[in-house]
Amino acid sequence: MTDENASVDPRFERVAIIGLGLIGGSLGHAIKRGKLAAHVAGYARSAETRARALEIGFVDSAHETAADAVKNADLVVICTPVGALGPVAAEIEPHLKRGAILTDVGSVKMAVVRDIGPYVPEGVHFIPGHPIAGTEQSGPDSGFAELFDGRWCILTPGPGADRDAVAKLAAFWQACGSKVDYMEPKHHDLVLAIVSHLPHLIAYNIVGTADDLETVTESEVIKYSAGGFRDFTRLASSDPTMWRDICLNNKDAILEMLGRFSEDLSAMQRMIRWGDGEGLFNLFTRTRAVRRSIIEAGQDTAAPNFGRTPAQKK
Amino acid sequence: MTDENASVDPRFERVAIIGLGLIGGSLGHAIKRGKLAAHVAGYARSAETRARALEIGFVDSAHETAADAVKNADLVVICTPVGALGPVAAEIEPHLKRGAILTDVGSVKMAVVRDIGPYVPEGVHFIPGHPIAGTEQSGPDSGFAELFDGRWCILTPGPGADRDAVAKLAAFWQACGSKVDYMEPKHHDLVLAIVSHLPHLIAYNIVGTADDLETVTESEVIKYSAGGFRDFTRLASSDPTMWRDICLNNKDAILEMLGRFSEDLSAMQRMIRWGDGEGLFNLFTRTRAVRRSIIEAGQDTAAPNFGRTPAQKK
Ligand SMILES: NC(=O)c1ccc[n+]([C@@H]2O[C@H](COP(=O)([O-])OP(=O)(O)OC[C@H]3O[C@@H](n4cnc5c(N)ncnc54)[C@H](OP(=O)(O)O)[C@@H]3O)[C@@H](O)[C@H]2O)c1
Ligand SMILES: NC(=O)c1ccc[n+]([C@@H]2O[C@H](COP(=O)([O-])OP(=O)(O)OC[C@H]3O[C@@H](n4cnc5c(N)ncnc54)[C@H](OP(=O)(O)O)[C@@H]3O)[C@@H](O)[C@H]2O)c1
Structure with a gap:
């Protein structure tokens, strides 16, 4: 699929990042570096992390609820620990924009399909993902734009996934520096x-x-x-x-x-x-x-x- | 003992290094850096390694036998794999200078005492040692002078060891960049x-x-x-x-x-x-x-x- 993506525009109008630690933060930095979104909206659990993310500048706005952060977003990336993915998905479900792409960065994928799957509204494209990149550090200060450079990002789209949405998400990760691969969750x-x-x-x-x-x-x-x-x-x-x-x-x-x-x-x-x-x-x-x-x-x-x-x- | 060494001259007239790989090579470089010997004699099993060591310059002379290399040396450091320490010791025994310090860098110490111990002539000071420093590489090209900087070197002198000889060897390792510690071999x-x-x-x-x-x-x-x-x-x-x-x-x-x-x-x-x-x-x-x-x-x-x-x- 990589070659097919060459002509796909990797940019989004508005991206929402839920969870602003090492991975969420690095994604924000990579988006800024590549000018991949007009606006990056962010949410983290604590007010400290939200304030710090705004201060560092890898988000343009920080919201007090995940529901609020995802409004009008064309791409929503959930970057919390795996155990929090289900609750977050339940909370944001009614607020997702029709046509939006919903993805995650969780280190496991079968459980993600199990936990997020039930909360994906009609017309929203759910494509699980996992960048194979990281460091031993965490929190909003640990992220950096180069984290994904040259590393693989694995997408696990379901059998009925929209081809255009998958190609768009793949192009986005490539623009963040990654190489993209596809796999079954199992x-x-x-x-x-x-x-x-x-x-x-x-x-x-x-x-x-x-x-x-x-x-x-x-x-x-x-x-x-x-x-x-x-x-x-x-x-x-x-x-x-x-x-x-x-x-x-x-x-x-x-x-x-x-x-x-x-x-x-x-x-x-x-x-x-x-x-x-x-x-x-x-x-x-x-x-x-x-x-x-x-x-x-x-x-x-x-x-x-x-x-x-x-x-x-x- | 560290403080007592402050006044001890860490230099030797002639040092012999037996085994010219990562550790032997790094030792040669550290000696050159610190001007710790007037002459460094080296021995390695293969002619290639001996030639390369001379070319790089971390030894001043390369010898075809270990026996030849240790002649007149005030300090002999055996830097071969642990399994070769016994045979090397047997070979050099008749050629060691009276008053010389004999040491090694092997990663185990009880077996070293067992294998080298029987071949230590009267009047030679045998003080086993082990620098806790290394990399995953080996061979004469892998050594560098900074390897021991800030790392510990453990000496395991026997109960009857000569205090002056121990202090001299400790001062030598300190001049190579190490911190020195003492332990029982076990x-x-x-x-x-x-x-x-x-x-x-x-x-x-x-x-x-x-x-x-x-x-x-x-x-x-x-x-x-x-x-x-x-x-x-x-x-x-x-x-x-x-x-x-x-x-x-x-x-x-x-x-x-x-x-x-x-x-x-x-x-x-x-x-x-x-x-x-x-x-x-x-x-x-x-x-x-x-x-x-x-x-x-x-x-x-x-x-x-x-x-x-x-x-x-x-
Ligand atoms: N670290 C890696 O090497 C690596 C690599 C690939 C994928 N991943 C995956 O990426 C995800 C995030 O990892 P990370 O290293 O970025 O973690 P992190 O630095 O600890 O950041 C986690 C973020 O999620 C928020 N959060 C934590 N618990 C939450 C909850 N119950 N509800 C809502 N938000 C919550 C935190 O908010 P506060 O700051 O307010 O606590 C923080 O902003 C995980 O799913 C992990 O499996 C990690
Ligand atoms: N590597 C580490 O991280 C590390 C750290 C601390 C201590 N040590 C100890 O240091 C010693 C040397 O390790 P190294 O990493 O320097 O190894 P190395 O790079 O492989 O060098 C070994 C040297 O010993 C020679 N040699 C090998 N077998 C021999 C034999 N049977 N008879 C005579 N000479 C022989 C080799 O000669 P050729 O080049 O001609 O084959 C070579 O010059 C070992 O006892 C090890 O346990 C290693």
Whole structure:
């Protein structure tokens, strides 16, 4: 579909962003950078976040209710944690403009179809979406226009989705810097379980394990974290609400991946216990090719240590 | 001991580095930067590596045997994979200068004492060491002078170690940019099992799991790796020989940590299966404090995404 979009105008008259944190904020910045809307209306739960979004300037107006923010919008993007999508959809339903596109950025997609689907009025185009881009930070100050550049955005339009609406939304994400892909919600949830959910859960888990040890102190873990541990703490400092909601809403795929991971871990444990140097060497060898491919695909940097700046002497 | 070292001269007349890869090379660069030796003699297994080290200039002379390289050296640092330390020590034993300091940089320490200990001649000071600094790269081109800046170097001198020799080696590492700490070899191996060995093994394991899936293709894993997976591929692209040797030589501590990690993972799995949102939220919350402490301790960067440069549009 990418080529078909070349002629599609990616711009909207009025965009409403519901939820003004890392993703909502970055979207606002990307819209401003690309001049993709005449007006960006925003809503967040707290008055602080609304005021901060206006001050930074990635929205043109901030509204006290989501219902108010979506009025007359041609594109509505819900950027709250996954658990809040249903309630937000219920609230905005009567206020959506006929012909508008309704989308989201939630990290799971089957639950989104389940939760938002019932609240989509006749004549509104509901096309779920998920930009595969993020950082460990959250809140209105964490967003930036370049977040989506070169990253994939997955759309999961239903079987009856309007082709023009899908093409328009795809063109919009491309204008925000993304590459666009299409998937079934169920397959999306399986893919994301391995490329995102499992890594985050493993990271939270190992940081928890380290925190519980009686034989190694917390101060030792922190001092010597450059041995590899610190890499995991980045993922493990992501927003707890977001990750709770992902676990609750992608249970089956996550349990499937956790089960496979545990099996493989038992096999590795066995190799270590029995001193199977050849088996270990083979496992440690084949994983290198994956990183090379990720760097070639432009999805990570080849600079050693992610190009981290060297530590300061203290 | 740190304060006592202030008056100790960190320089040596002649330093021999055995093994000229990431750590040996970085040490050579750091010595040159700090003018810490009048002459740096080097040895590596292959003629290619020896030639390259001379060309880059982090050694002043490259020798065809380790025995030859250590002649007349006041400080000998063995920087080969852990499995090669014993054979190297056996080879150089008859050629070590009386009064010289013999040390290593191996990632485990009990096995080093076991393997090198028997080959330490009367009058040579054997002080095992381990700089907690590294990258995922290896070979003579991967080293750089700043690698040790602000990072810890752990020394594990035996009970009868000569105080002056220990102070001299500590002063040397400090002049290379490191902060110096002391530990029992056994405790070192336990600490490193959690801050370095377990993270690497978990990373290798998850990349292996992803590679084996039939339901998600390798190309999908690569495209969407910005969801978190790519962070693990950095550790999982480290040198396979080095990691095989670490597994074979720190078995007990690694199995202990793997066991605890697996237990915790089962508990998390259970929370996900039963939809225990509160339990998950609590786990995901307490891990944030650890990252904050690591950043405050200067052991990682606070920049989102490790300060990775944004992706290129493709
Ligand atoms: N972070 C990532 O890496 C990433 C990547 C891709 C997709 N996503 C998805 O993007 C969505 C937003 O994530 P984020 O990282 O942008 O989160 P965030 O920075 O924490 O921002 C969340 C926003 O939603 C608002 N909000 C929270 N709970 C709400 C509720 N119950 N009702 C109404 N509004 C509520 C918050 O308002 P206040 O500021 O007033 O609290 C805030 O403005 C999530 O669905 C997540 O799964 C995240
Ligand atoms: N990488 C890290 O992050 C890190 C951090 C702290 C400590 N360490 C420890 O530092 C040591 C070296 O690691 P590295 O990353 O520098 O490895 P590296 O880049 O692979 O370099 C290893 C060097 O040792 C030589 N060598 C390999 N096998 C040998 C053998 N059997 N006999 C004699 N020489 C041999 C190699 O020679 P050729 O080049 O000719 O093959 C090469 O010069 C290991 O003990 C490791 O545990 C590593």
